[in-house]
Amino acid sequence: MKTMHKIMTAALLAHTLTFSFPAVPAATAAGTASEAAGTQKDVREAKLPNVKILATGGTIAGVAASNTATTGYSIGSTTVDTLIKAVPEMKSIANVSGEQIANVGSPDITNDTLLALGKRINVLLSSSDVDGVVVTHGTDTLEETAYFLNLVVKSEKPVVVVGAMRPSTAISADGPMNLYNAVKLAGSEEAKGKGALVLLNDRIGAARFITKTHTTSLDTFKSVEDGYLGMISGGKIHFYSESTRKHTVDSRFNIEYLSELPQVDILYSYQNDGEYLYKAAVEAGAKGIVIAGSGDGSLSKKGEAGAKAAQEAGAVIVRSSRTGGGTVTHSAQDDEKKFVTSDSLNPQKARILLMLALASTNDPARIQQFFDEY
Numbered sequence: 080m081k082t083m084h085k086i087m088t089a090a091l092l093a094h095t096l097t098f099s100f101p102a103v104p105a106a107t108a109a110g111t112a113s114e115a116a117g118t119q120k121d122v123r124e125a126k127l128p129n130v131k132i133l134a135t136g137g138t139i140a141g142v143a144a145s146n147t148a149t150t151g152y153s154i155g156s157t158t159v160d161t162l163i164k165a166v167p168e169m170k171s172i173a174n175v176s177g178e179q180i181a182n183v184g185s186p187d188i189t190n191d192t193l194l195a196l197g198k199r200i201n202v203l204l205s206s207s208d209v210d211g212v213v214v215t216h217g218t219d220t221l222e223e224t225a226y227f228l229n230l231v232v233k234s235e236k237p238v239v240v241v242g243a244m245r246p247s248t249a250i251s252a253d254g255p256m257n258l259y260n261a262v263k264l265a266g267s268e269e270a271k272g273k274g275a276l277v278l279l280n281d282r283i284g285a286a287r288f289i290t291k292t293h294t295t296s297l298d299t300f301k302s303v304e305d306g307y308l309g310m311i312s313g314g315k316i317h318f319y320s321e322s323t324r325k326h327t328v329d330s331r332f333n334i335e336y337l338s339e340l341p342q343v344d345i346l347y348s349y350q351n352d353g354e355y356l357y358k359a360a361v362e363a364g365a366k367g368i369v370i371a372g373s374g375d376g377s378l379s380k381k382g383e384a385g386a387k388a389a390q391e392a393g394a395v396i397v398r399s400s401r402t403g404g405g406t407v408t409h410s411a412q413d414d415e416k417k418f419v420t421s422d423s424l425n426p427q428k429a430r431i432l433l434m435l436a437l438a439s440t441n442d443p444a445r446i447q448q449f450f451d452e453y
Contacts, residue, residue, distance in 0.1 A: 128210035128266030131203050132177040132258075133196065134159035135224075137185050137217025139254040141246035150295065152246040154217065155182040162215065165247065166255045173266040185217025185242075188224060190340040190434070196224070197231040197334050204234035211237040211265030215258065218242040218291055218299065221277065225286035226428045229275035229326045230435055230453060231334045237270035238327075240286070241278050244297050253280065253297055260311045269316050273308065274326035283309040285322040287453075290403070290425060304404050304423065325452050332435045341437040343367040343430045347401060348382055357385030360394070366441070367395040367433045371426040376400045376407035390417055395441055397433055397450070399426040409447070417443045422450050 134140065136155030140162060143152035159177035169175050180199065181192050196214065203209045216224055225240040232238050241261035243254030261278045264270050275286035279300050285308050293299040309318035344365045346356050360368055368389055372378055376398035378386060390396045399421035400407050409420040421429040432453055436446045 127172065127174050129208055130173040130175050130211050130213060130262050130266045131209050132159055132163065132175060132213045132215060132262070133180050133199065134162060134177060134182065134215045135180050135185070135188065135192065135196070135217070136182040137215065137221075137242050138246055139215050139217075139241070139243035139258065140182065141243075141248075143246045143248045146248055146250050149245045149249050152248070154184040157247055158182070159215070162247075162254075162258065166259050169259055169262050172259075173262050175262060183217075185220040185224070188217075188220055193224060193227050194334055194337060194340065197228060200228065200238060201231075201233050201335070204232065204236045204238075209236070211239070211267075211270070213258070213261045213265045214238070214240045216240050216242050218244060218279070220427070222286070222290050222300075223427050223431055225275050225277050225289070227431050227435075229286035230330050230332045230432065232275060232327045233330075233333075235272040235328055237265045237267065237273070238275045239265045239270070239278050240275060243279075244295065244299060263311065263314075264316060267316050269318055272327075273318070274322055276308070278311075281311050282307045283311070283316075283318070287322045287324050287326065287428075292403070330453070332438075334435075334438075337438060340434045341366040343369060343434045343437065345369045345371060345426045345430055347371045347426075348373050348378060350379070352379055352382050354381050354385030354388065357382075357389040357394075361389050361392045365389075365394055366437050367397065367430075369397045369399050369421070369426050369429045369433060371401040372398050372407070373401060375405070376420060386418070387416060393441070395419060395433065395437060395443055395446060397421050397429050397446075399424060399429045401426070414444075419443050419447045419450060424450065 140157035141152045141154045142156040159179050163175055163177050180196050200212050203212055221240055221242050228238055239261045241257050243257055245252050247254055257279050264278055277284040277286060277289045277300060280298050284300055284302055288302040288305040289300050291299050292301045308320055342364050344360045346368055348371055386396045397419045398407055406423045407420045413420055436449045
């Protein structure tokens with residue numbers, strides 16, 4: 080009897096479960112499920128940051144003849160749309176869209192390209208629809224563009240400059256992971272207010288300090304004197320330090336109405352150099368000259384004579400160093416000669432700052448203040 084009672088109870092329970100709720104037509108159920116999935120997708124996308132990728136070319140967009148070739152490749156062969164499609168995983172961390180600003184090797188980035196890029200970023204970041212910007216760039220002059228953006232972007236929203244040391248066709252191409260991490264960084268709250276950032280090889284560098292130190296190594300970008308700002312590890316962003324120099328919203332440099340930048344040349348100091356280099360630069364239209372001096376920005380007697388003659392002809396002279404590290408000492412003699420010293424900026428970054436400074440003044444004393452502050 081007990082067994083029969085259990086069977087009848089089970090049957091009754093099954094009947095109740097089957098008929099207690101009205102049956103839903105298959106089509107309606109499928110539609111409801113589809114709508115629910117769509118709503119969930121919309122909610123996920125709404126919560127994701129909106130990141131714009133601005134492409135300028137470089138190795139990250141390069142193509143080689145074989146998958147083992149890491150040099151001798153064709154630069155700028157891939158468009159921004161292709162770059163985005165190659166890393167579909169980015170869709171899980173941001174709403175990504177792209178624009179092609181240029182498609183060249185970074186040695187061919189011009190002042191016009193810098194101005195167009197800086198102005199476009201300021202327009203994008205002024206919109207509530209954009210949370211951060213990634214700039215894909217060749218590595219050879221990447222640090223120059225990054226420092227330029229560090230000085231002219233007028234937003235605390237993240238700007239991340241990214242590149243690659245191996246073309247997209249290489250077996251171990253570093254571009255896809257670098258790009259993924261750059262998008263993650265550009266869409267993060269942690270990166271706000273940090274100035275322009277450089278992201279390669281999982282390391283986060285400040286545009287003010289980072290520089291390329293090796294011709295082909297993946298780990299080429301370093302901040303030897305000042306260290307990295309942080310890193311991305313295990314998919315998480317870690318910041319450990321920040322730059323204390325003025326940048327972005329605290330910078331006085333405004334390019335909104337600039338149509339060109341003053342010509343600034345870099346002259347490399349070496350044994351037996353001559354005055355004629357300075358004369359040639361001035362005659363070619365240089366408004367400023369950055370000297371990659373030896374040691375502590377030292378000049379030969381002929382080099383110093385050439386620099387003084389150029390200064391008297393109207394060019395602003397900045398003493399930097401070819402050593403790759405350290406601060407160039409400013410002395411009373413610099414003030415007497417009306418020379419500017421670059422602080423710890425290397426020659427290529429000193430050129431960027433001098434161009435922006437000359438857009439508003441040619442007073443060496445005022446320009447020296449800029450080098451002390453930025």
